[in-house]
Amino acid sequence: MTKNQLPSLFxxxxxxxxxxxxxxxxxxxxxxxxxxxxxxxxxxxxWELIRWHYTSPSDHKTRLRKIPQxxxxxPMTLAISPDGKKVSGNAGCxxxxxxxxADERGxxxxxxxxxxxxCAPYISELEFKFLSYISDYRTLVRDGDxxxxxxxxxxxxxxxxxxx
Numbered sequence: 001m002t003k004n005q006l007p008s009l010f011x012x013x014x015x016x017x018x019x020x021x022x023x024x025x026x027x028x029x030x031x032x033x034x035x036x037x038x039x040x041x042x043x044x045x046x047w048e049l050i051r052w053h054y055t056s057p058s059d060h061k062t063r064l065r066k067i068p069q070x071x072x073x074x075p076m077t078l079a080i081s082p083d084g085k086k087v088s089g090n091a092g093c094x095x096x097x098x099x100x101x102a103d104e105r106g107x108x109x110x111x112x113x114x115x116x117x118x119c120a121p122y123i124s125e126l127e128f129k130f131l132s133y134i135s136d137y138r139t140l141v142r143d144g145d146x147x148x149x150x151x152x153x154x155x156x157x158x159x160x161x162x163x164x
Contacts, residue, residue, distance in 0.1 A: 036106025036140035043084040047147050047159035049076035049130075054155045065155075068092045068123065076130055078147075078159060087134070091127040093119035098135060109135050133157065 052065040068074055077089035080100070087109055088097040096114035100107050112135045119127065139150040145161035 036137075037142040039080075039084040039100065039102035039107050041142055042080045042107065042147075044080065044082040046079040046162040047077060047089075048162050049078075049157055050160045051158040052155065053158075054153075065126070066122075067126065076126075077162070078134065091130050092123045093117055093127060096131060106140065109137075129155075130157075 049067055050069070052067050053062055054065050055061070056063050067076060074090050074092060076092050078087060079089050080087055084102060084107075085100055086097060087100055088095070090096075091114060094115040094117050096112055098109050098112040100109055102108075112131050114127070114131060133149065133151045133153075133155065136152060137149045138152045139148075141148045141150070147159040147161070149157040149159070151157070
């Protein structure tokens with residue numbers, strides 16, 4: 001996939017998400033339901049957050065959230081353990097760990113715990129959102145080496161598979 005195709009993919013996924021959320025009460029299972037790939041597709045994988053889209057409350061336009069990236073910042077990561085029972089990573093400043101429960105719909109992430117280092121205010125706010133979303137997302141979609149997490153607030157976190 002080229003960089004020119006990424007905006008098109010995002011808009012298509014946003015449209016699917018909008019239709020899904022709009023029709024949630026009529027067509028979809030319970031709005032509290034979560035869907036994700038089966039655990040066997042995710043075990044022993046490591047992911048790095050590469051993009052985070054949100055809808056601005058002021059003008060309702062989709063925007064990119066600034067996330068920690070590059071050589072001077074610690075990227076936000078998500079790593080699934082080889083046994084598929086734990087997830088851990090870096091939330092931008094602090095490390096975190098959580099438990100995974102797998103069922104026929106995919107995985108649920110809960111019991112999130114993190115270190116408590118003092119961070120820059122912007123990173124602290126971002127970490128809080130990130131840790132909230134990984135334990136209460138709406139949908140996870142795996143597309144090859146990409147993992148998209150769609151939140152209940154309509155935000156989309158895009159992860160890239162990291163090589164070991």
